[in-house]
Amino acid sequence: MLQKVLWFFLLVKPLLFPLAFAEEQAKVLLLNSYHPQYRWTAELTRGVRDKLAPAVPVENLYIEYMDARRFADDLVYQKKLTELLHYKYSRYQPDIIITSDDAAYYFMLEHGAGIFPGVAVVFCGVNVFYPELLSGKDKITGIKEGMDISGNLALIRRLQPNIKRIILLGDTTGLGLRMTERAKEIRAGWLTSPVTRDIMLEIWDDFSLEELYQQAARQEPGTAFLVLAIHKDRFGHYFSYEHDLPLLTQYSKVPVYGMWGTLMIGNGALGGMMNDPYQHGTEAAAMALTILSGVRVSTVKIKEKASYSPVFDYHQLKRFDINLDLLPQSSLVINLPVSLYKKHRLEINSIVAIVMFLILIISILFLNNQELELVVKQRTRDLDLRNKALEANSNFMKHQANTDVLTNLANRRAGLEEINAYISRFNRDNKTFALAIVDIDFFKNINDSYGHDVGDKVLQVLGACLKRLTRPGDHVYRWGGEEFLIALPYADVQACLVICQRLREKVSELVINRHDDKINITVSIGVTNFVCGDNFERLFARADKALYDAKRNGRNRVEAAPVD
Numbered sequence: 175m176l177q178k179v180l181w182f183f184l185l186v187k188p189l190l191f192p193l194a195f196a197e198e199q200a201k202v203l204l205l206n207s208y209h210p211q212y213r214w215t216a217e218l219t220r221g222v223r224d225k226l227a228p229a230v231p232v233e234n235l236y237i238e239y240m241d242a243r244r245f246a247d248d249l250v251y252q253k254k255l256t257e258l259l260h261y262k263y264s265r266y267q268p269d270i271i272i273t274s275d276d277a278a279y280y281f282m283l284e285h286g287a288g289i290f291p292g293v294a295v296v297f298c299g300v301n302v303f304y305p306e307l308l309s310g311k312d313k314i315t316g317i318k319e320g321m322d323i324s325g326n327l328a329l330i331r332r333l334q335p336n337i338k339r340i341i342l343l344g345d346t347t348g349l350g351l352r353m354t355e356r357a358k359e360i361r362a363g364w365l366t367s368p369v370t371r372d373i374m375l376e377i378w379d380d381f382s383l384e385e386l387y388q389q390a391a392r393q394e395p396g397t398a399f400l401v402l403a404i405h406k407d408r409f410g411h412y413f414s415y416e417h418d419l420p421l422l423t424q425y426s427k428v429p430v431y432g433m434w435g436t437l438m439i440g441n442g443a444l445g446g447m448m449n450d451p452y453q454h455g456t457e458a459a460a461m462a463l464t465i466l467s468g469v470r471v472s473t474v475k476i477k478e479k480a481s482y483s484p485v486f487d488y489h490q491l492k493r494f495d496i497n498l499d500l501l502p503q504s505s506l507v508i509n510l511p512v513s514l515y516k517k518h519r520l521e522i523n524s525i526v527a528i529v530m531f532l533i534l535i536i537s538i539l540f541l542n543n544q545e546l547e548l549v550v551k552q553r554t555r556d557l558d559l560r561n562k563a564l565e566a567n568s569n570f571m572k573h574q575a576n577t578d579v580l581t582n583l584a585n586r587r588a589g590l591e592e593i594n595a596y597i598s599r600f601n602r603d604n605k606t607f608a609l610a611i612v613d614i615d616f617f618k619n620i621n622d623s624y625g626h627d628v629g630d631k632v633l634q635v636l637g638a639c640l641k642r643l644t645r646p647g648d649h650v651y652r653w654g655g656e657e658f659l660i661a662l663p664y665a666d667v668q669a670c671l672v673i674c675q676r677l678r679e680k681v682s683e684l685v686i687n688r689h690d691d692k693i694n695i696t697v698s699i700g701v702t703n704f705v706c707g708d709n710f711e712r713l714f715a716r717a718d719k720a721l722y723d724a725k726r727n728g729r730n731r732v733e734a735a736p737v738d
């Protein structure tokens with residue numbers, strides 16, 4: 175049984191479980207010139223990692239750091255490192271190598287064939303490049319980082335139009351010397367041009383850091399520093415871009431420019447035409463992936479120069495009073511003051527949106543309310559009009575109900591109501607008023623002789639006459655038929671008798687024309703006055719009794735009724 179299991183593992187398992195995934199995938203070695211804490215190298219490595227991530231497993235990316243800044247020109251170190259890499263990679267051969275910066279590139283030129291025979295190389299970050307060194311090597315390509323010394327010198331002239339002196343800072347390491355060599359070539363060119371020959375180009379590559387700071391503190395306006403590359407000072411002290419560059423820029427009385435983006439910007443440099451290590455790393459990794467996909471190295475052309483673009487630090491621009499309008503159009507400026515809006519854009523936008531929403535809701539409510547108010551106003555107006563119409567109608571009805579249609583005087587209904595009100599009031603106030611009943615004499619004869627129309631006319635004329643001859647405070651009612659009632663507030667019997675005699679006389683003088691006939695009428699009047707405790711029936715009965723007496727005594731008379 176045990177034998178069967180062993181056979182299964184030896185023969186069948188490899189068919190069911192293929193080689194480990196990582197074993198099958200491409201292996202890449204990234205050989206960095208410097209150490210991992212060096213910001214430039216860290217950023218470039220990040221760029222390579224990010225670009226390779228989709229195609230190369232994390233474990234298949236070997237990363238080496240030659241530490242050539244701290245061990246620059248140390249021959250013993252270089253020998254030991256070469257031996258170490260040789261030993262290590264004789265077992266693990268990568269499919270492709272990416273080198274970053276000059277030291278790794280030159281290392282590969284010297285030892286590549288021995289340690290990594292036949293392995294393709296993509297270089298990047300090479301500042302100083304000699305094409306002749308590549309003759310006969312068809313498995314190497316890459317991107318020259320180059321240096322944009324000329325671009326930066328032009329930029330300094332643009333930002334500081336009165337520039338008189340530019341100091342280029344380098345060192346005496348192998349790379350430093352190669353860079354200052356290039357700077358000297360440019361200086362020679364400047365001396366021949368009428369535009370630039372008056373600007374002094376100085377190259378400093380032999381100083382201690384203290385001396386550099388002291389010198390920087392003594393510089394006059396019209397001067398600028400351009401950092402080429404500083405690895406070490408005269409005494410071999412390592413120059414840290416994180417620590418020493420901020421010191422240099424703090425001491426310096428003039429701006430410090432540079433080309434190494436991540437290393438310099440934010441560490442006190444004013445700015446410059448700068449190279450971005452992250453982008454540089456991604457470009458090199460993209461080239462490596464192309465080769466891994468099967469494209470022959472010899473067909474992948476060397477990219478002549480990395481991209482340099484203008485990057486500045488706003489704090490430094492302000493410190494040296496550089497006019498921002500002079501910056502190239504595509505400039506990236508860090509540390510720009512962030513407006514309150516930009517800083518709290520989300521909060522402000524949210525608040526504005528909420529306020530707008532509330533304003534919208536309030537506006538809708540306000541408009542609705544206004545509409546509602548208009549409707550209410552309209553309804554109130556309609557109601558008012560209707561009330562007025564009703565009131566007018568009611569007044570009209572009341573007038574109709576209380577008015578005698580023929581004479582337009584108040585009728586019996588109104589008379590009864592008003593005289594009863596007088597009775598209550600005068601009874602309460604212990605005052606008196608007089609009541610007179612006026613009756614046309616022989617009215618039947620007029621109707622009979624001239625017709626009912628004429629009779630009506632007579633009633634109208636008499637009513638108008640009575641109304642005209644009584645005082646405004648007195649009240650004349652048509653009581654019915656040919657009978658009229660007059661209420662005279664505050665008048666006693668004697669006064670009423672006088673008034674009614676005058677009325678009677680005036681009526682007898684009336685002439686009512688009908689065709690050729692002249693009609694005269696007389697009236698008989700019964701008079702009485704109110705005494706406390708009277709009611710309407712008693713009061714009326716006394717006046718009626720007096721009227722009866724007036725008729726009986728010959729008509730065209732006024733009689734007063736004695737009070738019981």
Ligand SMILES: Nc1nc2c(ncn2[C@@H]2O[C@H](COP(=O)(O)OP(=O)(O)OP(=O)(O)O)[C@@H](O)[C@H]2O)c(=O)[nH]1
Nearest residue numbers: 614615616617618619621626627629630654655656
């Ligand atoms: N034209 C007209 N006649 C009316 C009206 N109301 C009542 N009469 C008439 O008035 C007359 C009243 O007649 P009587 O009651 O006999 O009284 P009189 O003829 O005036 O006689 P004395 O009152 O006794 O002087 C009647 O002929 C009624 O028809 C009315 O509104 N219009």
